[in-house]
Amino acid sequence: xLRSSKYALIAASLLLLSAASFAQASNxxxxxxxxxxxxxxxxxGEPVVLSGNVHVSYAVTNDNGVNHYAITAADDxxxxxQKTGAAYVAGDSDDYxxxxxxxxxxxxxxxxxxxxxxxxxxxxxxxxxxxxxxxTMGNISAQVVSNTTTCGN
Amino acid sequence: xxxxxKFAILxxxxxxxxxxxxxxxxxxxxxxxxxxxxxxxxxxxxxxxLLNGTLHQEMNFNTTPNGNxxxxxxxxxxxxxxxxxSGALYVAKESTHNETNTKGIAQEQSFGTKIKLVSQGPAPDxxxxxxxxxxxxxxxxxxxxxxxxEINCK
Numbered sequence: 001x002l003r004s005s006k007y008a009l010i011a012a013s014l015l016l017l018s019a020a021s022f023a024q025a026s027n028x029x030x031x032x033x034x035x036x037x038x039x040x041x042x043x044x045g046e047p048v049v050l051s052g053n054v055h056v057s058y059a060v061t062n063d064n065g066v067n068h069y070a071i072t073a074a075d076d077x078x079x080x081x082q083k084t085g086a087a088y089v090a091g092d093s094d095d096y097x098x099x100x101x102x103x104x105x106x107x108x109x110x111x112x113x114x115x116x117x118x119x120x121x122x123x124x125x126x127x128x129x130x131x132x133x134x135x136t137m138g139n140i141s142a143q144v145v146s147n148t149t150t151c152g153n
Numbered sequence: 154x155x156x157x158x159k160f161a162i163l164x165x166x167x168x169x170x171x172x173x174x175x176x177x178x179x180x181x182x183x184x185x186x187x188x189x190x191x192x193x194x195x196x197x198x199x200x201x202x203l204l205n206g207t208l209h210q211e212m213n214f215n216t217t218p219n220g221n222x223x224x225x226x227x228x229x230x231x232x233x234x235x236x237x238x239s240g241a242l243y244v245a246k247e248s249t250h251n252e253t254n255t256k257g258i259a260q261e262q263s264f265g266t267k268i269k270l271v272s273q274g275p276a277p278d279x280x281x282x283x284x285x286x287x288x289x290x291x292x293x294x295x296x297x298x299x300x301x302x303e304i305n306c307k
Contacts, residue, residue, distance in 0.1 A: 094265035108252035
C-alpha cells in the first residue's frame with residue numbers, strides 16, 4: 001500500500017514537472033531592438049538606428065507524420081537617421097512556412113518593411129534577416145541577424 | 154500600344170522551375186531568366202507597363218555526413234518598366250535570401266517577400282506581396298514557384 005502510494009506520488013510529480021515544462025514553452029517571442037544600426041544600401045537614404053520589437057509567433061500541426069510550421073514575423077519599430085536626425089517608423093509583417101518531418105524547423109528568412117519618414121526625408125525599405133528555430137513542443141528562438149535599408153531602385 | 158498578354162507582376166517569376174538537384178548536395182544551382190517585353194498592369198492606376206529585365210536565382214545545398222542539409226535560396230530581380238499611357242518609367246531592383254537547416258533533403262518551404270515597382274515620377278508605385286514556394290523531394294528534385302500574389306499600392 002505504502003509502495004503504491006509512493007509510485008502514485010512519483011507519477012504525480014512527473015506529471016506536474018511535465019506540465020510545468022510545457023507551460024514554459026511559448027509560441028511567440030519578442031526580439032527587442034534597442035539602438036541597433038541598419039546598414040544603408042540606398043543611395044538616397046541614410047544609416048538609421050532602430051528601436052522596438054520584432055514579434056515572432058508560430059503554430060504547428062501534424063498531418064500524416066509531416067509537421068507544418070506556420071510562422072509570422074511582425075515588426076513595430078522607430079528609427080532615427082544618423083545623418084539628418086529624421087524620424088522613421090516601420091510596422092509590417094510577413095508569413096513563412098516549413099513542412100518537414102523534423103521535430104523542429106530552422107529557417108533564416110527576410111522581413112521587408114516600409115521605413116516611413118515622418119518628415120521630408122526619403123522613405124526606404126528595411127530588410128531584416130531573422131533566424132528562427134521552432135519545434136513541436138512550442139519552443140521558439142529568434143534572432144535578428146542583420147538590418148539593412150534599401151531603396152528598391 | 155501595349156496589347157500583349159497581361160500578366161500580374163509576379164508572373165515574371167512564377168514560371169515554375171523544375172530542377173533536379175545534383176546527387177551530391179554541395180554545389181550551386183543557378184538559373185538566369187530573361188524578362189522580355191512582358192506587360193503587366195499597374196493595379197494602382199490601371200496603366201499597362203512594359204517590363205524588361207532579368208531574374209537571377211541561386212540555390213545551394215550542403216549535406217553533412219550526419220545527413221543534415223543546409224539550403225540557401227537567393228533571387229535577384231532587375232526590371233525596367235515603361236508606362237504605356239503616361240510614358241512613366243518604373244524600376245524594380247529586389248533581392249531575397251532565405252536559408253533552411255533540415256534533416257535530410259526533403260522539405261517544403263514558403264517565404265514571404267515583397268517586390269516594389271518604383272515609379273520614377275508622379276505615377277504611383279506598386280507592391281506585390283509574394284510567397285516564394287520551394288518543394289524538394291527525397292530524390293532531390295526541386296520545384297519553385299510563386300504561390301501567392303497580393304498587389305498593393307504604396
